Amino acid sequence: MKQPDALILSMQQGDEAAFSQIYDKYNEAVYGIIYSVVLDSAIAQEVLQDVFIKIWNKRASYDINKGRFFTWVLNIARNASIDKIRSKSFKNSKKNLSTSNFVDILKTSDSLNSRMDALGIQKFIDKLKPTCISIIDLLFFKGFTQADAALELDIPLGTLKTRNRSCLKELRTLVLD
Numbered sequence: 001m002k003q004p005d006a007l008i009l010s011m012q013q014g015d016e017a018a019f020s021q022i023y024d025k026y027n028e029a030v031y032g033i034i035y036s037v038v039l040d041s042a043i044a045q046e047v048l049q050d051v052f053i054k055i056w057n058k059r060a061s062y063d064i065n066k067g068r069f070f071t072w073v074l075n076i077a078r079n080a081s082i083d084k085i086r087s088k089s090f091k092n093s094k095k096n097l098s099t100s101n102f103v104d105i106l107k108t109s110d111s112l113n114s115r116m117d118a119l120g121i122q123k124f125i126d127k128l129k130p131t132c133i134s135i136i137d138l139l140f141f142k143g144f145t146q147a148d149a150a151l152e153l154d155i156p157l158g159t160l161k162t163r164n165r166s167c168l169k170e171l172r173t174l175v176l177d
Contacts, residue, residue, distance in 0.1 A: 005064065007021055007022060008022070008062070008064065008069050011056075011059055012059045012060055012062065019055075019056055019059075022055075023052055026070065026073055027048065027052070029070075029074070030048060030051055030052075030073060030074065030077045031044055031045075031048050033074055033077045033078055033081065033140075034047045034048055034051070034077050034080070034081045036141045036142075037078070037081035037082060037084075037085060037141070037142070037143040038081055038084055038085055043084065044081075046084075047077075047080050047081055047084050048077075050080055051073075051076055051077045051080050054076050054080065055073060055076060058076075078140065078143075081143060082143045085143055121171075121175070124171060124174045124175050125171070127174055128167060128170060128171060128174075129167075131163060131167070132163070132166075132167035132170065132171070134153060135149065135153070135160065135163055135164050135167055136167060136168075136171070138152060138153070139164060146160055146161060146164070
């Protein structure tokens with residue numbers, strides 16, 4: 001198996017075997033992010049496939065000097081998940097929900113801990129201030145826009161953006177230490 005940077009470079013040059021190894025390495029974490037937003041395993045699988053197609057098609061746009069590959073992949077996954085739940089077809093498919101969906105929503109609406117356990121970052125999130133936990137939950141795990149999160153938390157948009165940057169910086173420090 002190739003080293004991570006060599007694997008990424010090989011994929012960027014069109015090496016399908018390298019891409020397959022990248023898929024094997026990242027698909028579970030990416031699925032976890034997607035599922036935490038869409039809350040439906042079939043849709044999450046569909047979005048996962050779309051995400052890896054995007055990764056393959058946009059492989060040349062990744063710049064190793066601008067950030068970690070995993071972060072780039074997770075941003076693609078998060079954006080694709082949010083795009084999916086905002087799509088007309090997704091909204092139409094959810095118009096006639098069964099009561100079992102509402103039970104699941106009630107169970108998972110405050111289950112930030114279980115969703116983060118799937119990503120293995122619970123121990124880092126626990127060390128953050130409650131404000132940061134709320135902001136990260138709304139923006140990254142519930143798929144809120146920054147404007148919607150600011151309304152939900154009843155704070156100005158600029159304040160939310162500043163706190164979000166600060167929280168992510170703090171989280172990054174915790175993860176990298």
